[in-house]
Amino acid sequence: MNQPVLALSAVLFALGLFGLTTRRNVILLFLSMELMLVSVSLNFAAFAFAHQDLGGQVFVLMILTVAACEAALALALVVQLYRMRHSLDVQLWQSLGDPESIRPAPIEDSTWPREPSKENDGPSLAPAGRDPAGYLASESIDSPAAAHRG
């Protein structure tokens, strides 16, 4: 009787992983992560039920607690990040990479699909996809990234 629950858990985990690897908005990344945590919790609950072992349920409670704390911290960080760059595009924070391998997001480049700019508004979603519309693949773009690779 556990099979459907485990399948649901697997599907949720895969969705979360997919969202984490493809989304660029920090909040959506965070939500994807939460999704993965939930799927894992579900797994724990299912196995706890199957083995009639309360240890699994303890883990579920534990994970939920940690996730709640994490949410508080992560959202505070998100607010700070937004204040720094006025954007939640995760590609804007790459400074930990090797300088020659970084392909910085062309912030001022009008061809980059930007979030719609509104006055005095909160963060909004960035477009999904790693390299939307093949912008970075195209050498013709006169962007800092292109200059860097050249």
Place this chain on the structure above:
Amino acid sequence: MNPSAAWLIPIAPMIACIVGAALAASRQAGRWAHGPTWIGLGIAAVVSLVFLATGRFDPQGSLLVDGFQWLSVAEAHFPVQLLLDPLSLTQVSVVTFVSLLVAIYSPGYMHGDPGYARYFAIFSGFVFAMTMLVLSSNLLVLYGFWELVGLCSYLLIGFWYQRPSASRAAKKAFLVNRIADGCFLMGILILWMLMSRISAQVGAAGGAGLLDFRRLTDPQTVQLLAKSYPEWLGWSMMLILIGALGKSAQLPLHVWLPDAMEGPTPVSALIHAATMVTAGVYLVCRMMPLMVMAPGVLMTAAWLGGITALLAALIALFQDDLKKVLAYSTVSQLGYMFLGLGVAAAAPELAGVAVLAAMFHLATHAFFKALLFLAAGNVMHAMNDRIDMREFSGLKKYMPKTRWLFAAGAAALAGIPLLSGFWSKDEILAVVLKAAGHRSHAESFWLLLVIGLITAFLTSLYTFRAYARTFEGDSKIPEDCHPHESTALMLVPMAVLAVGALLLGGILGPTGWLAGYLEGPHEEGHSHAAGHSYGLMVVSALVSLAGAAVAFASVKGGWKWFESTSGFPQLARQKFYIDELYDWTLVRPGLALGSAVAWFDQNVVGWLSRSMAAVPPFFGQLLRSSQTGRITDYVTVMAVGLVVLLTLALWR
């Protein structure tokens, strides 16, 4: 006076040095930096003179003042003590007294210089080092302060370090002295080794105590050393002599002293004429009991001294720069002192008179040479730092007092009868004559006597030529100058020096005071010095008067030979091309070797290390492209890695 008070002599200038250095921190306070120097040197001078006048010695003829233990390793002790004896007290009195006078003169000369406080701090530091050099009871401690005076000299030659010529001269002085000091150190180490070999026989503990002067010059030790290790002792003495020759600017290491005139003139007067350069003479006097065991070394000293005296006098004759004349004159007079010391080679019993003659000339020379330099400083001050005698003449109209002071110094240096220089120079010539009477090396000493007399003539000639060209004749001054007499603060110490230059020789020499003091009361039968050889006195008096007459005649008559740009005058004007010789034989090969080594270092060693350094980046290059800095990339890699690991774990 309590013997411990002798520590005031070095410590007062040391404190003055520290206070002066502290004052240098503020421009405002720095203007008062001469205060501590005056007080410190004043205390040192008074204490030295009191000890000189009232010092009581133990039966050995000296007095050891305990200081502190520098180092103590097992049985070996390295004490720092002061040795008071007639030799050191004579020298230290000359040093502190002349230093005090030059320090009083200095504010007038250095007025308004940005480095005013620095000047006085180093000045006091020099006096501290010099007094410790003279008073230390131990050869090793002496060596330490030997280096310290060298450092102070370096700092003061390069005082105006913005001038390339000054910093070059400072480096040159330092390097030439380094050669000599290296030899000196080797000599000390050899002597130390010998002393530790015989230490059991003389019943001495190890450590630097072996190099204590009282132990070194103890007759029993000297005999033992000379008997057991004559060759080693000879080498050691030779190396120590080279150290002394370097510090006292004797051939072939004299090249640094004339260049040292780049420093402020009072420094030239004090360090490079009156005190530091006589440290070599003092050292040889100190080591005399051991030196006489190596007559070859003393003979070398005599010959080098004689040749230096002659060559430097010839060079001085053709210099146009007033300070250069005085510098070469200093070299020449130091050569005289070494010549005087060298006569002990003829017979060991001449050691006492040799030391006496050298110390006598050292003392009088300190006075008149310091006076001449300070007078040259006055001229420089009035002529806007010009010192080339071709640019001015007839200054007696503008600077009558300076003129008379210079004339007094010049007369004393030239050996005009009855003045200081006459007595002390005669003393040296007399001991050379006496040495020529001994059978060993008689020919050498006759020749050296002739050289000495020729030098005396040349000394008188160049000194009075310099005087006449500067102060006599038609007055001619550079256009932008307003010649003026110097302030009283500058003239008074010069007047004191002038009194010394005129009278000191007559007081100390013919009366036998210095001889009686240096040789000690217990050697009365062995009366002072070489005795007076009246014939020689007359000859040297005539020689110096003749030199003076020729000098005045040549300047008045405008003899062209002295300005000739060919033949011998040109050779002497170019300092016999000794600098050029060193340049071609030592400096350029050294530079070539240096460039070759630098090339090897850059291209071979450098290539090797660069190649090694290229390996890690090569491997790093392979991995660095994965570091994109994108979170999504990292997450992807993490997920793929997780899958791979799980797959492996499940299949296992």
